[in-house]
Each structure stands twice: as C-alpha cells, then as structure tokens.
Amino acid sequence: MFSTGILAITPWPFVSALLWFVILVAVMYLARRTAHQAIHTATGAMSRGLRLAAHSVAHAELRLAERNREVLLAAGREAKERVVEREFARVGETVRKDLTHYPALHRALSESITRIEEDHQKAVDVPPEAPGWVRAVEGVAKLDVRNGAAEVLADIHKSLVKAHNEAMQMYRKASAERHSLLRAMMPEWRAIQETLGRVNKCVESLLARSVTIDRHMQEYEEIVRGQDRAVSVLSSSSVVQFFVSSLVLVVAIGGAAINFSLIARPMAEMVGGTSFIGTFRTADIAALVIIMVEISMGLFLMESLRITRLFPVIGALPDKMRVRMIWITFSILLLLASIEAGLAYMREVLLQDELATGALLRGEADGALQNEYLWITTAAQMGMGFILPFALVFVAIPLETFVHSLRTVLGLAGIAVLRALALLLRVLGNGFRHFGVLTERLYDLPLFVPLWLESRLGHGAQNPEVASTPVGEVRS
Amino acid sequence: MRLRLLALVLLLAACSPTASRHTGVYLLLDTSGTYSGELQKAEQIILFMLSRLEPADSFAVARIDTGSFSEKDIVAKATFDDRPSTANSQKRAFAGVMREFVNNASSSQYTDITGGLLQAIEFLKEKESGRKSILIFSDLKEDLAEGYVRDVPLDLDGFEVVALNVTKLRSDNIDPREYMARVDTWRQKVEKSGGQWRMINDLERLEGLL
Numbered sequence: 269m270f271s272t273g274i275l276a277i278t279p280w281p282f283v284s285a286l287l288w289f290v291i292l293v294a295v296m297y298l299a300r301r302t303a304h305q306a307i308h309t310a311t312g313a314m315s316r317g318l319r320l321a322a323h324s325v326a327h328a329e330l331r332l333a334e335r336n337r338e339v340l341l342a343a344g345r346e347a348k349e350r351v352v353e354r355e356f357a358r359v360g361e362t363v364r365k366d367l368t369h370y371p372a373l374h375r376a377l378s379e380s381i382t383r384i385e386e387d388h389q390k391a392v393d394v395p396p397e398a399p400g401w402v403r404a405v406e407g408v409a410k411l412d413v414r415n416g417a418a419e420v421l422a423d424i425h426k427s428l429v430k431a432h433n434e435a436m437q438m439y440r441k442a443s444a445e446r447h448s449l450l451r452a453m454m455p456e457w458r459a460i461q462e463t464l465g466r467v468n469k470c471v472e473s474l475l476a477r478s479v480t481i482d483r484h485m486q487e488y489e490e491i492v493r494g495q496d497r498a499v500s501v502l503s504s505s506s507v508v509q510f511f512v513s514s515l516v517l518v519v520a521i522g523g524a525a526i527n528f529s530l531i532a533r534p535m536a537e538m539v540g541g542t543s544f545i546g547t548f549r550t551a552d553i554a555a556l557v558i559i560m561v562e563i564s565m566g567l568f569l570m571e572s573l574r575i576t577r578l579f580p581v582i583g584a585l586p587d588k589m590r591v592r593m594i595w596i597t598f599s600i601l602l603l604l605a606s607i608e609a610g611l612a613y614m615r616e617v618l619l620q621d622e623l624a625t626g627a628l629l630r631g632e633a634d635g636a637l638q639n640e641y642l643w644i645t646t647a648a649q650m651g652m653g654f655i656l657p658f659a660l661v662f663v664a665i666p667l668e669t670f671v672h673s674l675r676t677v678l679g680l681a682g683i684a685v686l687r688a689l690a691l692l693l694r695v696l697g698n699g700f701r702h703f704g705v706l707t708e709r710l711y712d713l714p715l716f717v718p719l720w721l722e723s724r725l726g727h728g729a730q731n732p733e734v735a736s737t738p739v740g741e742v743r744s
Numbered sequence: 745m746r747l748r749l750l751a752l753v754l755l756l757a758a759c760s761p762t763a764s765r766h767t768g769v770y771l772l773l774d775t776s777g778t779y780s781g782e783l784q785k786a787e788q789i790i791l792f793m794l795s796r797l798e799p800a801d802s803f804a805v806a807r808i809d810t811g812s813f814s815e816k817d818i819v820a821k822a823t824f825d826d827r828p829s830t831a832n833s834q835k836r837a838f839a840g841v842m843r844e845f846v847n848n849a850s851s852s853q854y855t856d857i858t859g860g861l862l863q864a865i866e867f868l869k870e871k872e873s874g875r876k877s878i879l880i881f882s883d884l885k886e887d888l889a890e891g892y893v894r895d896v897p898l899d900l901d902g903f904e905v906v907a908l909n910v911t912k913l914r915s916d917n918i919d920p921r922e923y924m925a926r927v928d929t930w931r932q933k934v935e936k937s938g939g940q941w942r943m944i945n946d947l948e949r950l951e952g953l954l
Contacts, residue, residue: 533828536799536827536828537827537828537829540799540800540826540827541798541799541800541826541827541828541831542765542766542798542799542800542826543826544765617829618828618829621828621829621832622828622832624832625832625835625836626795628836628839629791629792629794629795629835629839630791630795631791
C-alpha cells in the first residue's frame, strides 16, 4: 500500500522510483558528512570500548599470571625446602649411624695395625748364625792324622752332624712359628679391609647425598631468584601432579564406594532401614559418616606422621603430643576397621537371611540350602572391611598434592580463559573499526554520481588556480 | 550469628517429620461357598506381597464372611520391624500362618464385602501409611445376610482398591452383562468414595500390584 503510494507520485512508476532515488541520493549526499561522523563515532566508540575491555582483561591476565607465578614459586620453594630438609636429615642419620662409631673404628684399626706390626716384627726371617767352631774344625783338619787326629775328627764330625740336626730343627720350628704368625695376620688384614670398606661406603653415601643436596640447592636458588626456567619446570610438574593425583583420588573414591556398599546394608540393622534424613536414608548417611571419619582419621594420622602438611597446627605440635595423636588416631582407625569387619560379616548374614526368606516366599524348596564355600566370601568381605579403612588413610597424600596443584592448574586455566577473552575482544574491536570504514564506503556507494561530480568540480576549481598562477611565481 | 541461625534452620528442616513413605496393604479374602475353591491362589498373592513389602510396611489379611466388619475376621496382621532381619522373621511367620489358614479355611454362607472394606479403611487409617492399598480377592458378588446394613458412605480418599481374580459366575456366562455391571458397580462405588480402582485377573502379572 505504502509502496504503491510512493510509486504514484507520477503516472509512471519507473519515473517515480527514479525521482525518489534522486531525492534519496540528494538527501544522503547532503547528510553525508554527518552520517560519516555518526558511523565513525558509533563504530569508533564500540571499537575503543572493546579494545579497552581487551586491555583490561589482558591486564587481569597479567596480574593472574603474576599471582600464579608467585604461588608456583612459593609452592616450589616450600617443596624444595622439604626435600633439602629431608636430605639433610638423611645425611644426619647417616652420620649419626655410621660416623658415631668412627672413634671405635679408628681404635680397632690402630690395634689391628699394631698387632700386624708386632707380628711382622716377630716374623722377620733371621738367618742361622754361622757356627763358631768352623775355624776350629779347619785347624784340627790341618793336624796330622797320625797324631790321633782321626778320632778327634770323627768326634767333631759326629758333634757337627748333631749340631746341624739341632740347628735344622730349630730353624724349622722358627719358620713354622713365623708362618703361623703370618697366618694369624690374615684375619686382621681382612678386618681392616672390611672396616675400610665400611668407611668408604659411608663416605661415598655422604658424597652422593651432597651431590643431590647441591642439585636441589641449585634448583632452590633458581626458584628463589624466580627464573623463568624454574617457573616453567614447576608449572609442568604441577599439571602432571594434578592429573596423577586426580587419577589416584578417583581410585580412592572407588574404594570408598566399595567400602560404602559393604557397610550400608548392615547399618540398617543399627539405625533402622526406613528412617530418612531429608531424602537420604539414615543408614546410608551413617555408613557415609563412618567412611568420612575414617578418611579424617587417616588425614590426621598422616599429618601427625608429618607425611602431609595440610594442617600446619598438627605439624607444629610438640613431638610428645604428636606421638600421642598418632596413637589415638591409629587406635580409632583400628576400632573403626574392626567395626567394619563386623558389619561386613553382618552383611553376609543378612544377605543369606534375605535369600532364604525370598526362597521361602517364592516357594522354592532348596532355598535354605547352604553353600559350603560361603565362608570364602564372608572372609573376603571381612578382610576388605578391615583393610579398606587403612588403605583410605593414604588418600591424604594424593589429596594434599591435588589441593596444592589445583591452585596452579586453576590459575593456568584462568590465564588461558582470560587470554582467549582478550584476543576475542581485540578482534571484535578491530572488527568494529573496519566495519565503520566499510559502512562509510557502502554509504558512499549510491552517491557515486554526486561524488564524481564533486571531484570533477574540485579539480576544475583547482586547475584555474594553477593556470592563473603567474609563470614566474610557478618557476620560482 | 546469621550463620548459626541458618545452620539451626537447616538442622530443624532436616529433622522435621516428612510424609510417611511406608505402605499399608489390606487383603480381603472371599471365603464364600462359590469362591472358597480359589483360596489356594490367594496364597500366591500373599507370598508375592510379603516379598515386595519393606521394613516398617503394614500388611493384614482378613476373610470376607457373613459379617466382615470385625477384627475377628483378620487372619494375620503385621507391621514389619525397622530392622531387615526382624522383618524377614516376621514375614516367614506370616507366611506360615497364612499357609495354615488357606489349608483349613471354612466357607461362609454370606459375602459381606462392604463390611470388609470398612474394616480395611479403619485399619489402614490407624497405621497412617503413606500408600494405602486394599486388595479384594473375590468375585465381587456381595451377598448380605438379613439385617446387615451396609449402605454407609466409604471414605476411600487416598486409597487404592484392587480387585484380584474376579471370577465369572455361572450366571455371568449366560449373561455377561451381569459380570460387567457387577464390576462397574464396584468401580463407581470406589471412585465416588474418592479411591482409585484397578482390576487384575491375571495372577501371573502381579508385578504392577505395588
């Protein structure tokens, strides 16, 4: 209706349309500057706003990254301090265990060496003395035989043989003594060798520890200086720890679920099977509370043992109090584990009772038959009921890792989100700027005729000026 | 202070009594001469009900005889214990009582179904069960003795009435309209009294009963 009216201003619709187009172009040409300004202002404002937002988000990202870096470095510093502390404790333990006995060791070594020296002195091979009567024999040998020297010589020969035999016997005896002394030295040598070996091992262990401590100290210094390499290592390590601890926690949740199913049914015998708290069965809540208490006791036990450090108050307790706490938490855990074993047994009894009742109600004759291997499942359930609470104690370790790494991982995720948001805002800001330019061009598109005329007239207006300029002036 | 108040409110909300979740079932067994032969099937229903009922649920079985509005007609009744093991013992004892009843039941001369319904309503209201079901194991042919007045309004609001094993009489075979009219009369009676009506004749498909 409206379009028909518009096209009816002249008898010819085409002419009417052309007329309207000319009017529209004229109006648009007249309003061109204002329209361009409006487009420019609107898109520019949007662009600037978005770029400002992008800048703000980028700034927030930087602040978050800085904070994450600080958290990471602090966590890394703390972890390294713990590692170095433990290494020193191990060194101290080694020194205490091995080197406290060093004076005794040294004394034993000295005694062994003295004994060896003494034995060595005793074992010196003394050459047999030359018989003093050899010259006398020579003198007698020069005597004339006829003067009765033959008998003398025979006596001398006899004495000589006898003396020789005695000397040989003495020599053999002395040699045997020396050999026995040398044999007695062998255990001493071995003892010395063993002692020296122990000392060597201890020293090598200390050297190895010192190398490890050096390495850790170097890493610690890098963390303290806040080097990028340290941050990068800590960051990747934190992400790995996050996923590993998550996996272990999922496994632990599975264990807790099995534990829950073991005790939820018999709990109905204790707290009733039909009472509810809200929409949950009281028996289920009671079973869940027992498992939660077990996990809490496990946490306290691990804290008291200083394996985890989730509660600094427990770690800072005096040693005497801490040991008491260890015994108390362990006793409660033992009690709860025993209760769970009892409940697991009760579960089997209830299950058999229900099966028997069900069979009776179904009219099955063999419903009351007992399985002769039933004790195996009963024992297995009781064993699981007893062991699972203690197994859940170790949840504290991955939980601590998860909590610590979660901060870093959340920070990294936040940084990634902020970075993506900043990029998006920047792209949108630029997009609006280009959109403004494009809109101006599109606005100008139907105005190409007046714009062409304007440019022609503009050139025409400029050329006469150039033409009217004196030649001399131009040349100058 | 606000946090403490909030915690107190939450605690009270958690401990506040909620609507009863327990089920109450009252089974009426027709022991009239025309129907007493069907009683063996009733045992099957009773055992099925016992297997389905949970601790703290209530179950009663009563016979329909000449005057059924009486506690004396209740053959066995039990509100199962909160503890599952005790509830199982109760179920076994209940099943034993019912087996004995079914084997030794004597047939009655008249059939007072309305009186049985009144007794069932009274019993289940007393138990304050969340879900109340009345099962009528009968051919629904009411036959009142002279002098018994049963033209009384039934308050079946919140009740579900299930007719089980509604057998056809010899006369129904001749004129099925009698059977249909009988069933329809009971349906209207129950629904006008605010109850829900159902009929299950195939005893192999009792799963939808509860």
